[in-house]
Amino acid sequence: MTRELRCQVCVIGSGAGGSAAAATLAAAGRDVVLLEAGPHHDPSTFDQRETTMMPRLFEDGGLTATRDQSMAVMSGRGLGGSTVHNTGLAVPAPRPVLERWAEGGGLPLGVEGFEAAQGEVMRRLGARVVDDDEINANNRVLADGARARGLEFIIARHNRERCSGCGYCMIGCAYNKKRNALFAWLEGAVANGLRIVVDAPVDRILERGDTTHVRGRDLQVQAEEVFIAASALRTPLLLRRSGLGLRSVGTNLRLHPFAPVAALFDDRIAAWRGVPQSVLVTGDARFFHGGRGGWILMAGAAGPAATAAFVPGHGRDVAQLMGRYERLAFGGVLLHDEGCSSVRGRRDGRPAVKSWPRGEDRDGLVAGIRSLAELYFAAGARQVFLPFTRRPRVNSPADLDGLERLPFRPYDVTLSSVHPQASVPMGAGRDAPVLPDGRVRGARRVRVADGSLFPGSVGVPPQVAIMTYGMLVAQVMLAEGSS
Amino acid sequence: MESDHLMGRVLVAATEAFVSSDDNHLPPVADTATADRLAALVSQLPPDQRRLLRMGTRALQGISLLRYGRRFHRLPTDRARRLLQRLERAPLKPLRRLHRVLKMLCQYAYFAGEETWPACGYGGPWLGRIDVAADAAPDVGDLS
Numbered sequence: 052m053t054r055e056l057r058c059q060v061c062v063i064g065s066g067a068g069g070s071a072a073a074a075t076l077a078a079a080g081r082d083v084v085l086l087e088a089g090p091h092h093d094p095s096t097f098d099q100r101e102t103t104m105m106p107r108l109f110e111d112g113g114l115t116a117t118r119d120q121s122m123a124v125m126s127g128r129g130l131g132g133s134t135v136h137n138t139g140l141a142v143p144a145p146r147p148v149l150e151r152w153a154e155g156g157g158l159p160l161g162v163e164g165f166e167a168a169q170g171e172v173m174r175r176l177g178a179r180v181v182d183d184d185e186i187n188a189n190n191r192v193l194a195d196g197a198r199a200r201g202l203e204f205i206i207a208r209h210n211r212e213r214c215s216g217c218g219y220c221m222i223g224c225a226y227n228k229k230r231n232a233l234f235a236w237l238e239g240a241v242a243n244g245l246r247i248v249v250d251a252p253v254d255r256i257l258e259r260g261d262t263t264h265v266r267g268r269d270l271q272v273q274a275e276e277v278f279i280a281a282s283a284l285r286t287p288l289l290l291r292r293s294g295l296g297l298r299s300v301g302t303n304l305r306l307h308p309f310a311p312v313a314a315l316f317d318d319r320i321a322a323w324r325g326v327p328q329s330v331l332v333t334g335d336a337r338f339f340h341g342g343r344g345g346w347i348l349m350a351g352a353a354g355p356a357a358t359a360a361f362v363p364g365h366g367r368d369v370a371q372l373m374g375r376y377e378r379l380a381f382g383g384v385l386l387h388d389e390g391c392s393s394v395r396g397r398r399d400g401r402p403a404v405k406s407w408p409r410g411e412d413r414d415g416l417v418a419g420i421r422s423l424a425e426l427y428f429a430a431g432a433r434q435v436f437l438p439f440t441r442r443p444r445v446n447s448p449a450d451l452d453g454l455e456r457l458p459f460r461p462y463d464v465t466l467s468s469v470h471p472q473a474s475v476p477m478g479a480g481r482d483a484p485v486l487p488d489g490r491v492r493g494a495r496r497v498r499v500a501d502g503s504l505f506p507g508s509v510g511v512p513p514q515v516a517i518m519t520y521g522m523l524v525a526q527v528m529l530a531e532g533s534s
Numbered sequence: 535m536e537s538d539h540l541m542g543r544v545l546v547a548a549t550e551a552f553v554s555s556d557d558n559h560l561p562p563v564a565d566t567a568t569a570d571r572l573a574a575l576v577s578q579l580p581p582d583q584r585r586l587l588r589m590g591t592r593a594l595q596g597i598s599l600l601r602y603g604r605r606f607h608r609l610p611t612d613r614a615r616r617l618l619q620r621l622e623r624a625p626l627k628p629l630r631r632l633h634r635v636l637k638m639l640c641q642y643a644y645f646a647g648e649e650t651w652p653a654c655g656y657g658g659p660w661l662g663r664i665d666v667a668a669d670a671a672p673d674v675g676d677l678s
């Protein structure tokens with residue numbers, strides 16, 4: 052039997068953006084229903100094993116990839132969305148990126164308004180700089196190498212409290228130390244009357260007169276206003292299924308492609324233990340200073356299985372590398388991608404992502420890989436392992452010659468993405484699928500409130516900026532008094 | 535299903551080729567529960583990817599038969615490894631794709647097992663070994 056609910060506002064998706072929007076609306080006294088496709092995960096059942104946790108916390112069991120499977124693309128499913136398994140980096144969007152976005156009308160309250168709101172989000176998350184004794188060996192070698200190479204780096208802020216440093220953040224914190232969306236937004240919102248329905252995937256949205264109907268499996272919600280926050284991969288699909296929005300929906304996707312690099316040291320690193328990502332090398336991050344492109348060098352966090360999946364070579368290479376897993380540092384290049392990827396719906400409803408870095412993005416990744424390899428050698432690495440199938444291993448900086456000439460076709464280079472964004476961008480131009488008030492162009496009462504809204508790639512880990520958009524889009528609606 | 539059984543054997547043979555080597559202490563694939571983990575992973579694949587993988591493993595059997603006169607899962611490990619190395623550099627995109635998918639699945643499945651962890655120096659989960667006082671979970675009410 053179909054269950055029917057009525058409310059003033061229905062929010063679809065409970066990740067970084069949706070939970071911030073729902074909490075902001077509930078705090079203002081609105082009657083809000085939040086629909087989440089996945090379950091409510093009970094942290095007391097998190098067992099710190101990749102084989103059990105990946106299928107539980109990730110879409111498609113963590114096996115989502117681009118349509119041609121050349122790049123893994125991961126995102127979360129369940130109450131709290133990807134904030135349940137993210138690594139807890141809380142980094143606000145840098146001002147020059149915001150200025151670029153504001154020029155195109157892509158920031159709801161302008162640069163100052165957005166920055167003030169990011170400050171509020173950081174407070175909500177309890178974001179704090181990682182303590183010196185929390186910086187693990189995997190991150191320490193990054194800082195050492197950056198110092199030796201004269202590259203700027205920062206010690207990042209994180210949303211974690213009294214962290215024990217077990218290192219399993221990416222497969223869910225069993226100890227409730229990560230201040231994810233449930234802590235930061237949903238607990239308070241429920242106290243303010245928010246109603247949450249889990250295991251409630253939404254199929255489509257229909258605008259009829261003054262009400263909007265949200266249809267899911269065995270569930271129908273009638274609302275005056277709807278906010279979609281189903282992630283940058285799924286919000287465009289829901290819009291298309293519902294016949295809403297411009298044809299360009301889904302075509303501005305950015306992925307922050309990540310190229311993994313590993314390095315062998317003499318001493319024990321045990322990269323899987325401790326706060327996974329505390330040092331961000333920003334020396335090559337041109338977007339921090341108003342330029343195009345650029346990248347961040349950072350640690351990669353992974354258990355043995357996820358690490359092994361990306362290990363290059365065959366037989367002896369793999370066995371030797373994993374046999375020295377303890378002495379390996381893991382990192383990678385996080386690219387501020389300028390080129391567009393795209394996402395469309397498959398017949399089975401899952402996202403079909405098309406992406407492969409070209410031009411300046413490709414050049415940026417290769418330069419970033421070189422920079423990280425040089426950094427590791429400067430920090431004392433004996434060997435560095437690259438994501439190129441044609442040169443999986445180098446023994447000295449001289450071996451990095453000619454990286455730019457190696458084949459860079461799909462599968463020649465290992466890449467992954469955990470930051471899909473910008474698929475339904477906000478802007479003032481007629482070609483922007485979302486208006487500066489968050490409304491979907493062509494729809495009356497449907498807004499977007501997640502990472503889809505970014506006008507382009509943010510360059511830094513995106514949860515703070517996404518929560519800020521969620522909060523601001525809700526505030527704009529409240530200010531209109533339209534509900 | 536017969537074809538799933540054969541696919542399983544191809545995947546186990548590919549794992550052996552990807553990870554085995556004389557000079558290390560990793561356990562032989564047959565001594566681990568890799569085959570079960572591979573079967574579980576394959577069952578989690580979205581149907582279209584599972585179909586493609588089945589086609590890919592069949593193609594691998596065919597290529598192996600043409601090249602070495604034996605199906606892939608019956609090849610000696612060093613030959614199987616050489617064949618996989620050729621796929622990695624193949625000019626045809628579907629062959630490079632098959633290599634990538636096999637490599638990720640097989641290496642993931644093998645190292646996900648605790649049988650391999652001592653040789654990697656990985657001590658495994660803290661739960662049950664090291665006590666950490668958990669904070670209270672956020673109270674989000676009744677979610678029915």
Ligand SMILES: Cc1cc2nc3c(=O)[nH]c(=O)nc-3n(C[C@H](O)[C@H](O)[C@H](O)COP(=O)(O)OP(=O)(O)OC[C@H]3O[C@@H](n4cnc5c(N)ncnc54)[C@H](O)[C@@H]3O)c2cc1C
Binds near residue numbers: 087127129131253285
């Ligand atoms: C491994 C990993 C590590 C990361 N680490 C960091 C980090 O350290 N710092 C950082 O800033 N960012 C990090 N991120 C990224 C960050 O967590 C995400 O960018 C962010 O959570 C995305 O927010 P969102 O609201 O757009 O989508 P999500 O948080 O992904 O939430 C979307 C939600 O919508 C639900 N949904 C989808 N479709 C439907 C539907 N049809 N009906 C109802 N519900 C639906 C999904 O189940 C999901 O719960 C990481 C991501 C990953 C995968």
